[in-house]
Amino acid sequence: MEQLPAIHFRTALLPDGWAHDVRIETAAGRIACIDTGVSAQPRDERAAIGLPGMANLHSHAFQRAMAGLTGKRGPGADSFWTWREWMYRFVGRLTPDDVEAIAALAFVEMVEAGFTRVGEFHYLHHDFGGQCFADPAEMGARIAAAAGTAGIGLTLLPVFYAQGGFGGVPAGDGQARFLSTPDSYARLIEASRHVVAPLGDALVGVAPHSLRAVTPDALAAILPLANGNPIHIHIAEQVREVEDCVAWSGRRPVEWLFDHVAVDGRWCLVHATHMTADETHALARSGAVAGICPITEADLGDGLFPAIDYRAAGGAWGIGTDSNVAIDMADELRLFEYGQRLHHRARNVIADEGGFNGRALFDGALKGGAQALGVEAGLKVGAPADWATLDPDHVGLIGRQGDALLDSFLFASGRHAIDAVWRGGRKVVTGGVHHARAAVVSRYCMVLQRLLMT
Ligand code: NGQ
Ligand code: ZN
Numbered sequence: 001m002e003q004l005p006a007i008h009f010r011t012a013l014l015p016d017g018w019a020h021d022v023r024i025e026t027a028a029g030r031i032a033c034i035d036t037g038v039s040a041q042p043r044d045e046r047a048a049i050g051l052p053g054m055a056n057l058h059s060h061a062f063q064r065a066m067a068g069l070t071g072k073r074g075p076g077a078d079s080f081w082t083w084r085e086w087m088y089r090f091v092g093r094l095t096p097d098d099v100e101a102i103a104a105l106a107f108v109e110m111v112e113a114g115f116t117r118v119g120e121f122h123y124l125h126h127d128f129g130g131q132c133f134a135d136p137a138e139m140g141a142r143i144a145a146a147a148g149t150a151g152i153g154l155t156l157l158p159v160f161y162a163q164g165g166f167g168g169v170p171a172g173d174g175q176a177r178f179l180s181t182p183d184s185y186a187r188l189i190e191a192s193r194h195v196v197a198p199l200g201d202a203l204v205g206v207a208p209h210s211l212r213a214v215t216p217d218a219l220a221a222i223l224p225l226a227n228g229n230p231i232h233i234h235i236a237e238q239v240r241e242v243e244d245c246v247a248w249s250g251r252r253p254v255e256w257l258f259d260h261v262a263v264d265g266r267w268c269l270v271h272a273t274h275m276t277a278d279e280t281h282a283l284a285r286s287g288a289v290a291g292i293c294p295i296t297e298a299d300l301g302d303g304l305f306p307a308i309d310y311r312a313a314g315g316a317w318g319i320g321t322d323s324n325v326a327i328d329m330a331d332e333l334r335l336f337e338y339g340q341r342l343h344h345r346a347r348n349v350i351a352d353e354g355g356f357n358g359r360a361l362f363d364g365a366l367k368g369g370a371q372a373l374g375v376e377a378g379l380k381v382g383a384p385a386d387w388a389t390l391d392p393d394h395v396g397l398i399g400r401q402g403d404a405l406l407d408s409f410l411f412a413s414g415r416h417a418i419d420a421v422w423r424g425g426r427k428v429v430t431g432g433v434h435h436a437r438a439a440v441v442s443r444y445c446m447v448l449q450r451l452l453m454t
Pocket of ligand 1 (some may be wrong): 323
């Protein structure tokens with residue numbers, strides 16, 4: 001990975017829109033200077049089309065290794081909950097080495113797809129049987145090491161998990177490796193800050209897993225640990241979860257959260273699929289980010305986020321690859337839009353009148369994703385020097401300019417049009433391939449052979 005002094009783009013998407021002849025200088029991994037309408041200098045790296053790096057606001061990296069293994073139909077009706085049983089059996093077998101190898105692959109694939117920062121919603125904390133490791137952040141250290149290998153920015157979200165269901169139901173055996181008390185969680189957060197420090201610009205947030213997994217008292221005890229950093233929670237993803245919450249409290253999950261906690265712009269509500277119009281407006285008004293994970297939500301049969309009402313109310317949103325069954329920024333954004341089109345039987349639903357759909361999708365996810373991960377978005381001075389370049393010779397982009405480039409990238413060519421990716425001022429992907437891919441894949445193969453063949 002070479003340090004990059006400066007890059008010249010024929011055209012690049014800046015916060016105000018597309019600009020031509022854009023020259024960016026970097027220093028210490030950040031953008032130090034941006035000039036437009038200037039020519040390249042002799043030593044500059046050159047690229048045709050530049051896009052800011054995208055945030056992947058929600059990932060469970062280890063689930064990458066299960067992709068495609070949960071498609072066999074069971075004797076009864078398959079659901080999110082039967083998938084979760086399968087996932088618990090899989091996660092129950094992973095060692096720290098396994099987690100690092102799988103996360104490294106997932107993160108390499110994220111960077112190749114144009115994601116330059118990930119929010120890793122990380123809950124596998126303990127050894128087999130729930131025993132603590134000597135370092136409570138042993139597993140977090142493996143996630144951080146994988147992020148270092150892939151060169152992806154990391155917002156680590158150590159998860160607080162204590163209960164098996166609403167109303168303080170005890171956790172089940174399959175959840176033993178996830179559990180904390182508020183005291184042990186405070187130590188985990190402290191240790192996590194320590195293990196991510198070598199990455200330079202990593203952040204540690206706070207993540208109550210879901211309202212199912214915490215009591216109100218524990219939730220109140222852990223939130224101050226965020227200390228200004230992001231707070232993420234899974235919420236209202238499944239109808240049964242909404243029903244159980246109503247049975248317990250008389251309120252729906254999003255209602256309950258807004259009744260009991262001051263939700264603000266530091267929060268990311270992951271999924272928020274099942275909301276009434278009032279909940280949708282309350283979330284939009286709060287300034288929190290809705291964390292939409294279109295591919296996983298489709299894979300798990302969650303339902304459709306009320307995107308049109310939410311956008312009309314000015315709500316912030318971003319995208320996550322969640323279960324990592326597929327890792328692809330263009331696919332996530334396209335499915336977000338297509339889900340709405342299928343449901344509403346309409347076209348171009350996310351764009352504002354007169355605007356391009358791809359641009360509205362990209363700008364929305366860029367802004368909300370960065371907010372959710374606690375960083376600056378876009379190609380501007382002071383922001384991380386993170387960007388992707390598109391291949392101007394890709395057949396899907398021929399003759400395109402400006403916003404039509406984004407529409408053609410997201411809706412037609414997809415990830416194959418991504419040429420290079422820079423992260424923190426370093427080029428980590430060339431010709432669509434991550435520089436560490438071969439080594440990461442070879443380690444991943446060894447781990448998967450052992451996990452799946454024995
Ligand atoms: C997770 N995934 O934590 O990996 C969850 C499943 C749960 C999604 N919700 C476990 N998509 O929610 O209880
Ligand atoms: Zn999740």
